Amino acid sequence: MGDDEKRQVGVDLLPLAEASRRLAQEHFARNDWSGFPMPVPGLKLVLEPRYKHQALSEFRWKECYDEEGTRHEFEEEAPPTPSEYRRVNCWWNSRYQLNIVVVKNQQGRARFTVQFEDRLAFTIRTLEAAAAWPIDAERKALQKLASLIPAEAFELYELTGHFAEISSRSQVTYLFRKGRPTIALRQSEAGSVVLCALCLHPIGYYGDTWAGVMCPTDDVIAHLLMMRGSEDKFWANANQHSVDHPAAGV
Numbered sequence: 001m002g003d004d005e006k007r008q009v010g011v012d013l014l015p016l017a018e019a020s021r022r023l024a025q026e027h028f029a030r031n032d033w034s035g036f037p038m039p040v041p042g043l044k045l046v047l048e049p050r051y052k053h054q055a056l057s058e059f060r061w062k063e064c065y066d067e068e069g070t071r072h073e074f075e076e077e078a079p080p081t082p083s084e085y086r087r088v089n090c091w092w093n094s095r096y097q098l099n100i101v102v103v104k105n106q107q108g109r110a111r112f113t114v115q116f117e118d119r120l121a122f123t124i125r126t127l128e129a130a131a132a133w134p135i136d137a138e139r140k141a142l143q144k145l146a147s148l149i150p151a152e153a154f155e156l157y158e159l160t161g162h163f164a165e166i167s168s169r170s171q172v173t174y175l176f177r178k179g180r181p182t183i184a185l186r187q188s189e190a191g192s193v194v195l196c197a198l199c200l201h202p203i204g205y206y207g208d209t210w211a212g213v214m215c216p217t218d219d220v221i222a223h224l225l226m227m228r229g230s231e232d233k234f235w236a237n238a239n240q241h242s243v244d245h246p247a248a249g250v
Helices: 016-029 054-058 119-132 135-146 152-158 216-229 231-237
Strands: 045-047 062-066 070-078 086-093 098-104 110-116 162-166 175-179 182-188 189-199 204-205 239-242
Touching: 062 231, 098 162, 135 216, 152 162, 162 204, 175 216
Parallel strands: none
Antiparallel strands: 045 204, 062 070, 086 098, 098 110, 162 175, 175 182, 182 189, 189 239
């Protein structure tokens, strides 16, 4: 590829956040209120089963470089060949800080393997996913959140990315966190008991990250409104992580 043919990000190629913003505007004009998640190179896109654009979960990116090693564009590549084994069970071992995974093939032969979780890797992958979030979407979400919670709680959220609210039904305290699962705990005179971390992304998320396909404060708003509207449904739909699991983000 010659110098006159090189493409520049922001001129010939759009950054992921700008592409995401334009896709959202296009689908909004079609009354598609759910938007259109942006696949991120190197990250698995996991979508809610009822979401209508399921084909996106099979999309894969392939990076293209010129002879100087400069990245210019991405192309779709074929998905990897599926394994004969399917996961049938998985649980977290707190003592050894790893996941134990049981898989089984079509003949019923089972085997197990272990998966190590790395908190720093979760953080780095979440930063990679952030490239797909339009900053103007986050600013609008902040304005909406400010109208839903007391001013002092919103100021705390702006300063720390956290605020708490006690459920009037269950008396459970929820610590809502930007870019992390919500922590549920019970408070008493004897102290606080952490119940679990509730991870829920209404449309979808990027695998092995804390990032949803919506901007982080939109996810916080979803958690807050589900807790207020149907606390049981919030718990039923959320993944409940032990707080010592890296996915809990503690």
